[in-house]
Amino acid sequence: MQAMESIMRRAIIKIALTLWAAGTLCQACAAAPVYDALGGSGHVQRLALGSEALKGDRAALVDFDAFAIPADAANPKQQFSGTLTLKDVAVSGMFSEVGTHLQGSYKDPTHLPSFSYQFMQAGTHIFPVRRGLQITSHPDYEYILEPGRVWQEEDDHGYSRASIPFSLQEKGANCTHQGVLTFLFMSDGRISSVDYQIAGETCQYFQFNMWGLVAATYTPEKIAGSAKLIRNYKNEVSSRMPTRPITQLALDHPAAGIEVEKIAAEQTPARTTLFGVAIDGINYVGGCRTRFGTYPYCDVLDIPSYSLAKSIAGAIGLMRLEKQSPGTKNLIIGNLVRGCTGNQWIDVTLLNALDMATGNYTSPGNEVDEGSEAMENQFFLRDTNAEKTAFACSYERKSAPGATWVYHTPDTYLLGAAMNTVFKARTGAAKDFYRDMLVEEIFKPLNLSPTTYATVRTFDSDARPFTGYGLTLHRDDLVKIGEFLNRQHGSINGHEMLDGTLLREALQQTPRRGLTAGVAESRYLHGFWAWNASSAARGPALCGQDVWIPYMSGFGGIGLVLLPNDMVYYFVSDNHEYGFKSALIELNKIRPLCRAAGSTANFHQ
Secondary structure, X not given: OHHHHHHHHHHHHHHHHHHHHOOOOXXXXXXXXXXXXXXXXXXXXXXXXXXXXXXXXXXXXXXXXXXXXXXXXXXXXXXOEEEEEEOOHHHOOEEEEOOOOOHHHOOOOOXXXXXXXXXXXXXXXXXXXOOEEEOOOOOOEEEEEOOEEEEEOHHHOOOEEEEEEEEEEEOOOXXXXXXXXXXXXXXXXXXXXXXXXXXXXXXXXXXXXXXXXXXXXXXXXXXXXXXXXXXXXXXXXXXXXXXXXOOHXXXXXXXXXXXXXXXXXXXXXXXXXXXXXXXXXXXXXXXXXXXXXXXXXXXXXXXXXXXXXXXXHHHHHHHHHHHHOOOHHHOEHHHHOOOOOOHHHOOOEHHHHHOOXXXXXXXXXXXXXOOOHHHHHHHHOOOOHHHHHHHHOOOOEOOOOOOOOOOOHHHHHXXXXXXHHHHHHHHOOOOOHHHHHHHHHHHOOOOOOHHHHOOOEOOOOOXXXXXXXXXXXXXXXXXXXXXXXXXXXXXXXXXEOOOHHHHHHHOOXXXXXXEEEOEEEEEEEOOEEXXXXXXXXXXXOOOOOOOEEEEEEEOOOEEEEEOOOOOEEEEEEOOOOXXXXXXXHHHHHHOOHHHHOOOOOOXXX
């Protein structure tokens, strides 16, 4: 009898431990307040993706509102902690290209990569244990996983409902397609099928809808370090800059007479991912349109940097190294980059490479080299550091270093390779300038999202960060980087993190303007563009005298504008529309830009 009781006790303990690991038996959890609690009854009038649809075998494109947390949602009764695996994604789902004609250029563009990742729940939130860019075995795409939400609806028969945003990013590139997946689950591992939908992107050359309903498994498990992961996630959410709708800008500044519709007016709405302006600690946000309604997780919508990386990784990287070791900017590319052994590299400095003024190029014509077939096939479509370096170092000397600006992404790639050599020599062979300097010393202290911690790298043992493109950001990351440079003058908590001279020159705060970049009213200096606000080239002059506005620019139509009146304006689009004059005219009504930049004139139409 005692032996039988012992066996029963062990069985009961085993069941209890299993339930606890699955999150269903936790007195402390039950007593604790729900993080970001919901006040609804759970009585939701659902028009799409109901419980029966998620148990079916067919999916359709729906408004993204069906993936969003509804107004009457109640707090979840179930707990997710474990691995979510999607089945048969390689042979499931639907695909339709939208407006572009590039499907045939990819190996398997119509299917998701294999999906098996750990997620954990914090109250009404669910987030991936491993954040950011996820390298996959798919020939075309990587995943980027983001935090979503969990809630309860009466008609889901006791199951809780989860919705998780994610993106597909082109392998070895920056083209980003944004989507959401949703499913029902129980703490013990029971799960519905998973409905997924992609119907938006930041990608000029390849646009599509992808959707499907696939079988899935949920394996409950206790996540190592879960308490710390939850603390870090809550800190991430609480550290975001407060947001208000862009329409609120006019209400908050009634005397200015702002016409809000003119902000981002130079970007086609249907081709705009998002835009906004940060003023005095508030991020006024707009956009987040998709082809099927508003994206429900705009706070964590993944946006590619493209060439904003030249300013964020290249410029901030060199300014940080120069601050720590004065004279770094004058080190020679030929001495630091294996492969650049020709005589044309023995006098090219890191600063020359940042300025895209190495003197080594084929044609000085505006973006002739950058848009060439050789550049595409031998640099952008190459996967290894050796291949990219060989091409970047192959350009012949045409002018003296520092004399001629020629837009060259390979120059910034060589800068990254050289900075990596310098950083490793200073800190140890296992170090990496992106991961161990930019992320640890700049991004984390600025409370940037974990999505920024990973960047696109070469596919070899070097795993070299691209430097000239390849970052993924949230809108909150954009404004924090802008404020760090523009309002905080490169300082964090009162500590100057960047070389002040280089930063002031880059932000047009000294008489130095930089080399002419493409057109007369444009300059390029230390990884930043500058536009002369007095120019009439894009319409009436904005200022009565020269006022140079610094900004970062990315392929397709991405801009982060650092205004001299302590505002940050940004837009993310994909229709090759780069203008921002209309927005500046409106923002000048709140606080004069030209006067702040040292001019006695104000903007005028």
